[in-house]
Amino acid sequence: MVSVLAATPQTARGQQAANANLERFNRQLEQLQRNTLLQVDQSLSLDQRTFFDYGAYSTFGYLSVDDNVNNNHGLRQYDLVGYARANFDGAHELFLRGFLTYRDFNPGDEFEVNDNGLQDPEFDRWYYRFDLSRSEAAYHGRKLDYNWIFEGGRDLVYWGNGLVLSTDLEGVQSTFSWAGNDITAIAGVTPVRTTDFDSSRPSFDHNTRRGFYGVQATRDIAGHHPFVYGLLQRDYNEHDELTRGVLTTKFDYNSYYLGGGAYGPITDRLLYSVEATYEGGTNLSNSFNGASAPPTPLPGGQTRDQIQAWAADARLDYILPDVRHTRFSGEVILASGDDDRFNSSSNTFGGNKAGTNDRAFNSLGLLNTSLAFAPSVSNLCAFRVGATQFPFPDGGALRRLQVGTDLFIFNKMESDAPIDEPSTRGVRYLGWEPDFFINWQVTSDVTLVFRYGVFFPNNDAFEDDDVRQYIYGGMTYAF
Numbered sequence: 001m002v003s004v005l006a007a008t009p010q011t012a013r014g015q016q017a018a019n020a021n022l023e024r025f026n027r028q029l030e031q032l033q034r035n036t037l038l039q040v041d042q043s044l045s046l047d048q049r050t051f052f053d054y055g056a057y058s059t060f061g062y063l064s065v066d067d068n069v070n071n072n073h074g075l076r077q078y079d080l081v082g083y084a085r086a087n088f089d090g091a092h093e094l095f096l097r098g099f100l101t102y103r104d105f106n107p108g109d110e111f112e113v114n115d116n117g118l119q120d121p122e123f124d125r126w127y128y129r130f131d132l133s134r135s136e137a138a139y140h141g142r143k144l145d146y147n148w149i150f151e152g153g154r155d156l157v158y159w160g161n162g163l164v165l166s167t168d169l170e171g172v173q174s175t176f177s178w179a180g181n182d183i184t185a186i187a188g189v190t191p192v193r194t195t196d197f198d199s200s201r202p203s204f205d206h207n208t209r210r211g212f213y214g215v216q217a218t219r220d221i222a223g224h225h226p227f228v229y230g231l232l233q234r235d236y237n238e239h240d241e242l243t244r245g246v247l248t249t250k251f252d253y254n255s256y257y258l259g260g261g262a263y264g265p266i267t268d269r270l271l272y273s274v275e276a277t278y279e280g281g282t283n284l285s286n287s288f289n290g291a292s293a294p295p296t297p298l299p300g301g302q303t304r305d306q307i308q309a310w311a312a313d314a315r316l317d318y319i320l321p322d323v324r325h326t327r328f329s330g331e332v333i334l335a336s337g338d339d340d341r342f343n344s345s346s347n348t349f350g351g352n353k354a355g356t357n358d359r360a361f362n363s364l365g366l367l368n369t370s371l372a373f374a375p376s377v378s379n380l381c382a383f384r385v386g387a388t389q390f391p392f393p394d395g396g397a398l399r400r401l402q403v404g405t406d407l408f409i410f411n412k413m414e415s416d417a418p419i420d421e422p423s424t425r426g427v428r429y430l431g432w433e434p435d436f437f438i439n440w441q442v443t444s445d446v447t448l449v450f451r452y453g454v455f456f457p458n459n460d461a462f463e464d465d466d467v468r469q470y471i472y473g474g475m476t477y478a479f
Contacts, residue, residue: 019199061474074106091135097125127153146178160275180220200349224264255281276312285354309361311335337379337417345378371453372470431457
């Protein structure tokens with residue numbers, strides 16, 4: 001019996017490592033998809049008075065990425081995206097966008113059996129938006145000194161720098177504005193296919209339901225925009241129990257976030273944005289005794305523990321007064337960790353030691369934490385410097401070619417606490433990574449993108465210290 005119990009955590013940890021790789025891969029794809037859509041949206045900008053518009057674009061991309069055990073995954077992905085927008089006098093807007101995706105992994109590279117082939121179609125954006133000020137101007141000829149905008153449906157919700165909330169929600173959001181003040185309220189639930197931050201939970205990558213309810217207040221003060229918010233997250237996941245051998249783990253992570261920040265110009269060339277947040281709430285502890293390696297291989301009762309965590313993000317951008325639109329940027333990302341967690345900063349299995357406060361920060365935000373390493377924002381102290389430029393402003397077809405680079409340096413916030421993959425306790429420095437990218441809008445209909453990143457890990461921080469590479473090339477054609 002003892003040998004069976006001893007094997008159970010080890011087997012589960014192997015599955016947990018595979019799930020963590022899948023969670024990171026999905027996060028990398030999400031970041032890549034948002035960036036690609038941004039390039040397309042910029043070339044397909046629509047006037048607010050458009051009565052009806054529709055279109056489609058197709059994207060082909062090849063992605064090669066090394067996971068945290070240095071296994072390479074190669075993927076060819078084909079996307080067909082269709083959209084339709086109806087706008088009536090600027091006051092009423094209906095928008096619908098749908099995806100059809102075909103994935104072709106190299107043999108043996110897929111994470112799950114259903115990763116290959118044609119994926120289920122999905123409508124990733126659908127909403128109705130009402131603008132009171134435009135409605136009054138269009139239908140009653142009145143100009144209001146306040147405004148109310150209501151939106152219902154599914155859309156990306158992005159607060160602050162994206163530290164706490166940067167995800168799709170199905171629900172409603174409402175913004176009331178007056179005299180440079182904005183108050184925004186949201187109530188919504190994540191779409192089922194959202195990838196959860198807890199990769200040890202069953203169905204974390206295709207069946208996630210977390211509710212978000214919150215209010216954010218922003219004020220315009222001479223071009224500066226300070227903001228504060230309160231956000232409540234509720235765990236509605238139905239797949240909330242995992243049994244492996246004699247170990248049964250239950251999942252329930254309910255958090256709240258109290259935060260604030262500001263963004264605006266320091267000078268006419270220097271811009272800033274900063275966000276900081278405190279995370280509270282409750283979660284369930286690790287399901288087996290021992291929260292440091294090696295764990296006691298005996299089942300342990302889970303306890304409901306308090307979350308006491310924090311995170312912050314600060315950015316600076318400097319724009320040169322040149323025809324190449326040269327921009328330099330810098331960023332610092334900080335997030336607390338918990339040194340009595342066993343082997344993961346984000347998961348319940350192997351997570352917080354029973355009967356202790358959980359100080360590991362977790363959220364459904366999405367920040368740029370590099371291409372190849374791409375750690376989650378938990379027990380993290382990361383620094384980034386970067387630059388972008390349009391090198392050929394008078395180069396004909398090359399005038400809309402943008403190149404850029406980012407350099408990252410990664411550390412743990414708590415050296416004795418885990419991150420979202422196996423690492424050495426007591427070692428703070430994790431490694432460094434340079435990233436390079438190219439965006440080229442060849443014509444109004446064709447956009448090319450290229451991404452390359454290579455992570456150089458600290459040999460003392462990881463058991464597998466081989467470099468990890470990330471390579472992506474893609475083409476989008478709009479029609």
